[in-house]
Amino acid sequence: MTDIKSTVESYIAAWNETDADARLLAVKQLWADDGGYTDPLAAVRGHDGVAAVIEGAQKLFPGHVFRLLGAPEAHHDLVRFRWELVPAGGGESAESVVIGADTAVLTEDGKLRDVYGFLDKAPAM
Known part of the structure; x- marks a missing residue:
């Protein structure tokens, strides 16, 4: 079975990657070729x-940077986890700007097939 914690940590790292080429490479390593991402905005x-x-x-x-909240949970081909968006360099006590939860469907080889994001806390846009 896929190391879920490692997969989710790599997912968060991809969201924090600011170099476009490195970010695309991270996405290619994490997602299936036809994989998708859906949240209220995309x-x-x-x-x-x-x-x-x-x-x-x-x-x-x-x-700002994303960071994992708690440990991911998984069963079958599903994983869910919570995350927050905080000011970079703000330390552990930095107040989150956005808090969300994602549920991912994995392929047989452990790649992300689909990720569904939900926003629990978000600023008014």
Whole structure:
């Protein structure tokens, strides 16, 4: 079975990757070729689409980073986890700007088939 914690940590790292080429490479390593990402603000398929959504989030919240909240949970081909977006360098006590939860469907070889994001806390846009 896939090391879920490692997969989720790599997922969070991809969301924090600011270099476009490195970010696309991370997405290609994590997602199936036809994988997708859906949240209240986006619905995309394919590596380029996922990388573009991540870039868009970084542009909306410059100077912020994603971090995992708690441990991921998994069963069968599903994994869920919570995360938050905080100011970079803010330390453990930094107040989150956004809090969310994602549920992912994995392929047989442990890649992300689809990720569904939910926002529990978000600023008014």
